[in-house]
Amino acid sequence: MRSALSLTGAAVAALLGTSVHAETISIATVNNGDMIRMQKLAGHFTAAHPDITLNWVTLEENVLRQRVTTDIATKGGQYDVMTIGTYEVPIWGAKKWLLSLDKLGPTYDADDLLPSIRSGLTIDGTLYAAPFYGESSMVMYRKDLFEKAGLTMPEAPSWSFIADAARKITDKSKEIYGICLRGKAGWGENMAFLSAMANSYGARWFDMGWKPQFNTDPWKQTITTYLGLMKDAGPPGASSNGFNENLALFQTGKCGMWIDATVAASFVTNPAESKVADKVGFALAPDNGLGKRSNWLWAWTLAVPAGSKKAEAAKTFIAWATSKEYIALVAKEEGWANVPPGTRSSLYANPQYQQAAPFAQMTLKSIQAADPKHPTVEEVPYTGVQYAAIPEFQGIGTAVGQVFSAALAGQMTAEQALQSAQALTTREMTKAGYIK
Known part of the structure; x- marks a missing residue:
């Protein structure tokens, strides 16, 4: 497995088939523990991507929802990456308010995403948000x-x-x-x-x-x-x-x-x-x-609003933050028990995670027991x-x-x-x- 640090900005851009110029992206996120941990570890991203600066806007859950909803509905363009949930994604994706995330690079492995989580973020086969963590x-x-x-x-x-x-x-x-x-x-x-x-x-x-x-x-x-x-x-x-x-x-x-x-x-x-x-x-x-x-059944996800002028840099960040490599980085820095849960099948097949997280199987059972369609x-x-x-x-x-x-x-x-x-x-x- 590649380390999170081995993917330079140029390498990720090459994988995405794009060029990324020096720019600042604004990320609106919620003040939950996993997101705070992501900000703490973001230095690994910026070290590997010196051409991208991250501007964090961290908000309480209710305030976040109000701000991002207002911004995207009015095409305000304040944020390049939005933390939104399984409620917003299908509604906003259908309105074409979000950009497709189908091309996050060949190492991203979207097929590894848990089916129940992925299906809630997909419209007509197109992924409109990448799950940072999933939960029941x-x-x-x-x-x-x-x-x-x-x-x-x-x-x-x-x-x-x-x-x-x-x-x-x-x-x-x-x-x-x-x-x-x-x-x-x-x-x-x-x-x-x-x-x-x-x-x-x-x-x-x-x-x-x-x-x-x-x-x-x-x-x-x-x-x-x-x-x-x-x-x-x-x-x-x-x-x-x-x-x-x-x-x-x-x-x-x-x-x-x-x-x-x-x-x-x-x-x-x-x-x-x-x-x-x-x-x-x-x-x-x-x-x-x-x-x-x-x-x-819920997932906090990262998505790119259609109005972003820095879409490729935003996708580069999302590809990092929701990848297997990011999970491995958290495991290395914070321990396996603290990795973002509920998004990838490979995590629940990982013996190290099962041993470190006594709640792993109950989490998976709970996610699988929820049926949004019935x-x-x-x-x-x-x-x-x-x-x-x-x-x-x-x-x-x-x-x-x-x-x-x-x-x-x-x-x-x-x-x-x-x-x-x-x-x-x-x-x-x-x-x-x-x-x-």
Whole structure:
């Protein structure tokens, strides 16, 4: 295998069949741990590519989504590389807002990308974004707290088991909360979790006529269970907690269970970052006996907006950051357990990774268990597990997320929140022409 450092700027340009001149590319990315690590290691890229300077714009998840959406829709041209997800790629790719990434060089090996991840980034056989890391969701739990309570976590738990266990291992006098779940408003924050949870309860965002379904029993069961569980066993101020906040709570020993992105596994088991690194176990996201688990499917990806004036330099960077060579670089610098997960089949066939990452097989099982084309118990007109892949969802999902976050903060009841969600979603879907 070539080392990451052996590919000079000229060599990569030759592989891409292009010439790269000295220029600066702006990269918009999210403030997640893997992206921060990428920035730390970017000196390897610039050392090998002295003709390319990197300008980083690192943002909190909700802010990133707003900025890149505004920029690409208005053809603002602020960014040359955008960090976007599996929700945006098929929508923006179909609008020709993104450039094709089919030619990232002969050593890139796009066929090694996990099929479920690659298919979500491909339109009519063309790849429009390269996955930096892929994820589903799963249960991360404190084995010591379970043992102390006389509990055994099943590999495939039910929601009733999770709820019972969360209450049993809670000790608020010691600031140990049985469960940490997302409460921060956002279509990709609390609604990613709640949509996936709702799927397992038999709920769906829309029926086959695009009519919102928040006035149904499955959604009522979902939100009532969530609010009750967080009241009894969740941390204070949970309505402000997203991925990063809950990660910090878990790493400092304040969460007995955390149901969230599989990508978090390397952070909660890293002794340098986590006080409970040697006490963490993993299980599939819970179900409710209806044949659907509450696990999502997502990839943070790197894409080039069609308006970029520095497309070839941007592609050169993406080819590096999402390559097998980059994974090998992270393994060398940070250890195999910390490489970006969930994108390449070769990683999960690698004995070194399997040995270093106790969460590897559970992550792969979780990714493979999610089905974006059949996300719910009943039939739906949309694709996407934790979102509906329509342009309007970003605004609707965030508005609904604000309602449910307010309910978690005690500002309204579950019933009031569901009524509000139904009304605002019906209004927006009617305005957009989905409901006649």
